[in-house]
Amino acid sequence: MRIRLIRQDLNAPPGTAHEGIEKRAGGVLFWRVGTVIDVDRRAVQLLVGNGDAEPADDESEAAVPNWRQGRERVLLAREMLARGIDPDDRERFKRGELLGYNADGSEILGPNSGGADDE
Amino acid sequence: MAKLKVKGTVIKCTIATVLTAIGQITEFSHSGAESETYDATTIDTSGAGKEYSQTGYTEGGTFDFSMFYDVDLAAHQALTDLLTTPADMVYNITFTDATPTTSAFTGAGLTFGFTGAMNDGLKADVSIKLTGLLAYST
Numbered sequence: 001m002r003i004r005l006i007r008q009d010l011n012a013p014p015g016t017a018h019e020g021i022e023k024r025a026g027g028v029l030f031w032r033v034g035t036v037i038d039v040d041r042r043a044v045q046l047l048v049g050n051g052d053a054e055p056a057d058d059e060s061e062a063a064v065p066n067w068r069q070g071r072e073r074v075l076l077a078r079e080m081l082a083r084g085i086d087p088d089d090r091e092r093f094k095r096g097e098l099l100g101y102n103a104d105g106s107e108i109l110g111p112n113s114g115g116a117d118d119e
Numbered sequence: 120m121a122k123l124k125v126k127g128t129v130i131k132c133t134i135a136t137v138l139t140a141i142g143q144i145t146e147f148s149h150s151g152a153e154s155e156t157y158d159a160t161t162i163d164t165s166g167a168g169k170e171y172s173q174t175g176y177t178e179g180g181t182f183d184f185s186m187f188y189d190v191d192l193a194a195h196q197a198l199t200d201l202l203t204t205p206a207d208m209v210y211n212i213t214f215t216d217a218t219p220t221t222s223a224f225t226g227a228g229l230t231f232g233f234t235g236a237m238n239d240g241l242k243a244d245v246s247i248k249l250t251g252l253l254a255y256s257t
Contacts, residue, residue, distance in 0.1 A: 011138035013209035043135035050193035084127030105124040
């Protein structure tokens with residue numbers, strides 16, 4: 001079964017060899033967005049369900065027949081997870097007031113923040 | 120020199136060669152890593168101090184974390200899949216430094232349990248037994 005990876009922050013385990021993998025800063029391996037990989041049925045369910053991938057053939061589509069249902073919510077939750085958005089800040093993220101955090105813990109404000117940093 | 124915040128740290132597990140984030144973790148710890156030694160004291164050791172030398176092996180320790188357990192969350196299911204189908208799994212931790220630095224490790228075994236209380240959300244405790252060593256930053 002084939003799936004297409006849709007996120008740019010998906011690592012590959014060290015030592016994994018595949019033409020869809022690129023090495024980034026620090027030698028860390030990442031999957032390129034759009035890479036299609038062969039996986040088993042369980043991995044289709046998990047990676048598509050987690051918002052990391054989409055079905056790329058009929059067989060994998062059949063493994064997750066309702067994957068489009070509530071997809072926007074899944075992708076938004078996945079994005080907040082990747083950015084480490086604190087549960088208390090999730091509504092602000094959804095409203096575009098917060099994009100994430102700097103290394104010092106300060107907030108990266110979004111376009112709808114009005115310029116206010118309430119931390 | 121910096122004090123890295125924990126907020127924003129991402130811990131990932133592997134699903135079919137794809138490392139994806141484990142959500143809803145509230146705390147984590149790595150412990151028990153130890154460069155092993157043996158007692159090298161002999162009857163003609165000078166002084167009172169006992170002597171130790173290195174065996175050449177290092178215990179990898181465990182990586183433990185607690186999380187709000189979501190039975191529908193894919194990454195949580197990937198962890199419990201290891202109970203029904205034991206296998207090695209590669210994990211990594213992405214820290215919050217500017218780079219950002221990642222440290223990978225392989226887990227050989229998993230301890231998993233969950234608890235419910237009237238005044239709290241459903242929580243799970245996970246303990247991963249490392250095989251080999253965590254890839255420490257150098």
